[in-house]
Amino acid sequence: xxxxxxxxxxxxxxxxxxxxxGYLIGKAHGFNIFNEGSGNMGAxxxxxxxxxxxxxxxxxxxxxxxxxxxxxxxxxVPSEEYALATVIGAVGAIxxxxxxxxxxxxxxxxxxxxGAATAIGTWLxxxxxxxxxxxxxxxxLIVVITRYVSLAVLVTTGLVALTVIVMVAQxxxxxxxxxxxxxxxxxxxxxxxxIIALSEGRERKLGQRI
Numbered sequence: 001x002x003x004x005x006x007x008x009x010x011x012x013x014x015x016x017x018x019x020x021x022g023y024l025i026g027k028a029h030g031f032n033i034f035n036e037g038s039g040n041m042g043a044x045x046x047x048x049x050x051x052x053x054x055x056x057x058x059x060x061x062x063x064x065x066x067x068x069x070x071x072x073x074x075x076x077v078p079s080e081e082y083a084l085a086t087v088i089g090a091v092g093a094i095x096x097x098x099x100x101x102x103x104x105x106x107x108x109x110x111x112x113x114x115g116a117a118t119a120i121g122t123w124l125x126x127x128x129x130x131x132x133x134x135x136x137x138x139x140x141l142i143v144v145i146t147r148y149v150s151l152a153v154l155v156t157t158g159l160v161a162l163t164v165i166v167m168v169a170q171x172x173x174x175x176x177x178x179x180x181x182x183x184x185x186x187x188x189x190x191x192x193x194x195i196i197a198l199s200e201g202r203e204r205k206l207g208q209r210i
Contacts, residue, residue: 017096066121
């Protein structure tokens with residue numbers, strides 16, 4: 001894959017990731033999600049404002065952006081380039097979701113969500129099903145016990161990053177997958193305020209109304 005093609009595929013993934021699901025759901029209900037709660041357009045903030053149904057729908061559709069970006073690029077490249085296509089699609093979708101050009105066009109600011117749901121969507125495209133089940137079981141367990149979605153996101157994202165490193169070292173994943181580590185890095189960066197709030201006991205819990 002040449003550099004021009006890689007950039008083109010990244011832009012396609014970015015544009016797909018930029019579709020502002022949470023913002024559109026908020027506007028359909030008569031409010032701007034960026035002016036509510038944590039001020040981002042992710043599923044957790046939608047849940048606090050509208051309840052579990054709309055939060056779950058936001059989570060599902062944001063996850064589909066990660067899946068869709070990777071599957072789209074894989075459809076455009078030879079099978080021997082699937083690993084690179086996966087990395088480009090994943091990173092592009094995350095960057096688009098977190099810093100959406102469509103949101104910038106609407107609000108005048110380059111902003112978005114925090115990437116958790118979109119990142120999980122990317123996991124589903126290349127991790128073995130049993131591994132996904134294990135990671136998601138840990139996610140659910142943390143949420144059930146603590147009701148902190150952000151904590152579940154941070155722990156499972158960290159586990160995924162560690163797993164990618166191990167699988168590359170073992171030869172199970174191509175070395176190019178090390179670039180996938182940009183995804184957890186971005187997720188952690190976007191959750192930096194949540195990390196501080198968790199450490200200070202100020203983090204909102206799942207379902208806690210705005």
